[in-house]
């Protein structure tokens with residue numbers, strides 16, 4: 395292999411490595427949203443709207459001594475986590491931008507908007 399060819403290959407490998415690094419250095423996050431006193435909470439504070447990024451995951455964690463059943467009928471992300479008791483959590487990953495309305499099938503007063511950017 396000529397010196398020029400070796401340089402060329404090294405250059406290509408460098409470009410690919412840089413591209414992979416750029417792709418994987420954007421880390422998806424996991425956001426914990428608790429269910430507490432029939433409200434949605436983040437870090438102990440009641441939230442009615444949160445903003446996350448494409449690829450992020452919300453971990454819905456039941457902190458009440460009774461069941462919740464979190465669901466969304468939104469076009470962005472339709473899901474139904476089923477009933478789950480205190481201490482248990484379930485995750486939903488949001489893979490495209492938009493807005494999802496999140497509710498609880500057991501407690502109609504529970505409502506939260508998830509904006510995905």
Ligand SMILES: [Cu+2]
Nearest residue numbers: 462498500501
């Ligand atoms: Cu509930």
